[in-house]
Amino acid sequence: MNGTRLLLPLLAAVLLTGAACAKADSGTPGDTGSTGSYAADAAVVQVSYVGGFVSPDMLVTRLPLISVYGDGRVVTEGPVIAIYPGPALPNVQVQQISVADVDKLVKLGVDAGVGASTDYGQPGVTDAPDTKFAVLTTSGLKTSQVYALGEANGSGLTDAQVQARAKLKAYLAQLTDLPKTLGQDAVSASKPYEAKGLAAVSRTWNADSSGVGQQPEIAWPGPALPGEPVRTGFELGCVTVTGDQLTATLDAAKKANTATPWTSGGKRWSVTFRPLLPDEASCADLKD
Template identity: 55%
Template sequence: MTRLRGGLIAVACSLILLSAGCAQGKAADDAGDGGPSLLADAVALRVSYTGGFVGADALVSRLPMLTIYGDGRVITEGPQIAIYPGPALPNIQVQRISTVDVETLINRALAAGVGTTLDYGQPPIADAPSTRFTVHTSAGVKTAEANALGEATTGAGLTEAQVAARKKLQDLLAALTDLPKTLGADKVSKSDPYQPVTLAVITREWVADNGVPGEQKPIAWPGAALPGESMGLNLGCVTATGKELGRALDAAKGANTVTPWTSGGKSWTLTFRPLLPDETGCADLRRTS
């Protein structure tokens, strides 16, 4: 009986030690990441334009300036060739940083005032877009938004406190748009073309533009019937994925921004908007426009 009790005590002690070891391991994991636990395709930090004087199709299809995801992907719109009409497809680039640096940038954004009640004022500049910062934290989504952030730092219409608050966001924006300088060149991967899983296409009826140089040859749209679901503002939207995505991208490579596309006996102007990892369809573009 004494031997049995001793064995039970030994097993119990082993279980206690094993449990303590597991708890210690989880605590170590938690200590290694003080930020929110984000899925790979979840937005950690995003900078985007809102409003401003732009056309309806440009407003709906506008890409965020920068999006950083939970797994460290950084997606931006790269430089575009300066010709008119320009290429039909946007130049979207993806880089990678570590999840530790994702947390560093989240904390930097919070320190710059994102999620606070700072007053950024309203500079006397007409039709300028606002710059919105969105950060996902363990306490929820934090935002900050300032109008004409890139155009007004001092001057009429702003108090000293507002100028100071805007300067914090301007410095944050500069840091986020130059990650090799902010984090170190060895902490940021080279840029690669972004490969979308789904392509959204904003549609409107084509109208001839006499100011466009050269002949614009029509291209038959290889995807779903146009104009697709209504987006308001006389716009439609369709999506392409799988084999249809490949056909659409191949066709778009030979097109420009004013190419007439044919579908259902009509001609259409198409604006191509690759969906980002956190987006699934046209409804996402409607919410962000």
């Protein structure tokens, strides 16, 4: 009897301990982030296109669809005027959300399956890009990369693969409509993003054959072109423009278009501009 009395408290303690452990392990506490746990310039949530049938210049300079940073900045590419040749500089915009809402977006990403060992299948579509999701959690960076996410209609996919893709599509829709996802008052008005650096990706300039006529050349005010090679197999160079040269280059680029020949070192160059994002410092960050 005394032995039974001694065992009951011990059994209760074991059960309580087991329940506590089960509660601690039931969710994903290490994956939801915590308010104030991120560096201001850390890319906490990011969605990008990878690969696809696009020009080498675009493969190198393509901006992420959305980048959410630790301090609540949300960087996206805004609309571009429908003219040809188009403006030389991309229309990069920034909005602001709260750090608490950054955590909400992390949690939504984890719930959608980012970072999970999921088979998304390989649909019968050619030349489409992969859509890469990256979410920075307190247990590390989680990523998922899905081929032809926006184009596949289920052909060649299992029901499980279609459902898994649908979760990521829904998450992307949430990220691209933050006022709906977080609340109208939770997202600031959009304004131009002011980059602290600019990657200038160049290749030898060729006369335009589309009938738009000769473009006036502009003297290149930045570091000498073409710079360091970028991406193996591409005849592209890249220079990082900062400081006073950044100001001069941005001023010149505002007067240029995508077909403008830039002169540097006695040669003409075509230049594609890529503003560096808060978590990027140089051309080397575009080589991944």
